Amino acid sequence: MPVNPELLGREFPPTPPYLVGREKVREFARAVFATDPQHTDVDAAVALGYPDVVAPPTFAMVVQDLTMQQLLAEPDSGIVLERAIHAEQRFRYSRPIVAGDELVARLRVTGVRAIGKGAMVTSEADITDAAGAHVVTAVSVLLIGGDE
Structure with a gap:
């Protein structure tokens, strides 16, 4: 089944609240090689005016993934995960994500x-x-391959 063009404009319900944990921010920072102290050291983040450690910019993907799971679960989407490539990602921040x-x-x-x-x-x-x-708008582009 090809990708359903009627997906255009579809909106999904809000995700359950996601509590950003300090250790999760630290783990994510290590995983993406974000070495600035504000990502792992509370005192460094506070010295910069933040209440806690600051998540690297791509951390928004952790929360966005909850919404992508909604899209991928749509039975009429025509999106087959095995034929999907994450082609592009952008973020528009109002403020950083903090623990x-x-x-x-x-x-x-x-x-x-x-x-x-x-x-x-x-x-x-x-x-x-x-x-x-x-806080942020995360924009993703998926490239979906067609049937063989």
């Missing part, structure tokens, strides 16, 4: 473009904090 944040994400599909037998699917996940304030 202690409680984040909720909401996904919408903003583009479906046929390419040969496949498609490119663009989605945007708006991530907000417990007060409902925007």
Whole structure:
């Protein structure tokens, strides 16, 4: 089944709240070789004006993944994970993510473009904090191969 063009404009319900843990931020920083002390040392982060350690910019993917799971679970999507490549990722931040944040994400599909037998699917996940304030929008592009 090809990618469903009716995905365009589809919005998904908010994810359950995700509590950003200090150790998770530290682990992620090590995994992506983010060596700035603000990512692992509370005192360094506080000296920069943050309440706790600061997540590297790509940490938003951890929260965005919860929304991508919603998209991939859609029975009518036509997206077959085995034929998917994560082609592009962008972030638009209002403020950094810090340990202690409680984040909720909401996904919408903003583009479906046929390419040969496949498609490119663009989605945007708006991530907000417990007060409902925007933190980051994570934009992903998936390249989905078509049937053989």
